[in-house]
Amino acid sequence: MIPLVYILLFWIACVAIHGVLVFITAIQGIKNGVPGFFTYLTTFLFLSVIIAVVLGCGSYFLTVNWKDSVQVIPTTIGDFFQEEVSVVDTPLNE
Amino acid sequence: MSPFHLPSTREDEQTIYLLRRHWFAIIPVIIGFIIVLILPFAAYAYIRFQYPEFFSIQSRLALFIVGTSLFFLYTWLFLYQNFIDWILDIWIVTNYRIVNIEQKGLFGRTMSELMLYNVQDVTSEINGFIPTMLNYGAVRIQSAGEASRFDFEDIEHPTVIAKRILELADMRRVEHQREGNRV
Numbered sequence: 001m002i003p004l005v006y007i008l009l010f011w012i013a014c015v016a017i018h019g020v021l022v023f024i025t026a027i028q029g030i031k032n033g034v035p036g037f038f039t040y041l042t043t044f045l046f047l048s049v050i051i052a053v054v055l056g057c058g059s060y061f062l063t064v065n066w067k068d069s070v071q072v073i074p075t076t077i078g079d080f081f082q083e084e085v086s087v088v089d090t091p092l093n094e
Numbered sequence: 095m096s097p098f099h100l101p102s103t104r105e106d107e108q109t110i111y112l113l114r115r116h117w118f119a120i121i122p123v124i125i126g127f128i129i130v131l132i133l134p135f136a137a138y139a140y141i142r143f144q145y146p147e148f149f150s151i152q153s154r155l156a157l158f159i160v161g162t163s164l165f166f167l168y169t170w171l172f173l174y175q176n177f178i179d180w181i182l183d184i185w186i187v188t189n190y191r192i193v194n195i196e197q198k199g200l201f202g203r204t205m206s207e208l209m210l211y212n213v214q215d216v217t218s219e220i221n222g223f224i225p226t227m228l229n230y231g232a233v234r235i236q237s238a239g240e241a242s243r244f245d246f247e248d249i250e251h252p253t254v255i256a257k258r259i260l261e262l263a264d265m266r267r268v269e270h271q272r273e274g275n276r277v
Binding site for chain 2: 004007008010011014015018021022024025028029032033039042046049050053054057060061064065068069070
């Protein structure tokens, strides 16, 4: 079982690396592209999708209880997909 | 495009062609990436359909969203890098020279030029069904005294452009000889 907060930290680290790569790519696109509407439009579209995904995930992550744990590597596939059954106490002889 | 973008431009230099790769050349790449980008959504739909209770546990859904968002973000980045590789390949033909600007990956960029009076041979090539239908292909330019040649890949109307470059090269060669005789 891995604490979910580690997964969150991993996500933040990967998004940070992604941010650096995006910055380099966008600079290359703008610097070397022919200045014009199409260059700026495609760069804007590229950045908008990234911002939308990061903000969307961020807003979902605000609702997650990060103190939980998760089983990342299942012992068997069957266990991983097993449905959890809640046991309800009911009187036997009613 | 004005000759402003070209290095060491002459006063009477005019841009005849600004050539980019044909739009269809990027379509197979975009289709490939769209299929890859759909995969996380397809995986979600499949799990949801096969194991309806799987995502009822919040930690599993959080893990899935962490994984798919990273997958999506990096795939989107690679798609844009491929797009940049495609759009930043530019060939400029002026009344004096041919400028070849090629993007190779994210950090590789080659810029070379060839004076029109050095052009010896120009060949146009259209290979395949779709290039024939959409009229795009390659123009290969062989220069005198140089081993390397210029290749314009996936450009529109290659036959017309090859013919025009030959005409321009002939004109420039005559003028170059005249200038040489004057000196």
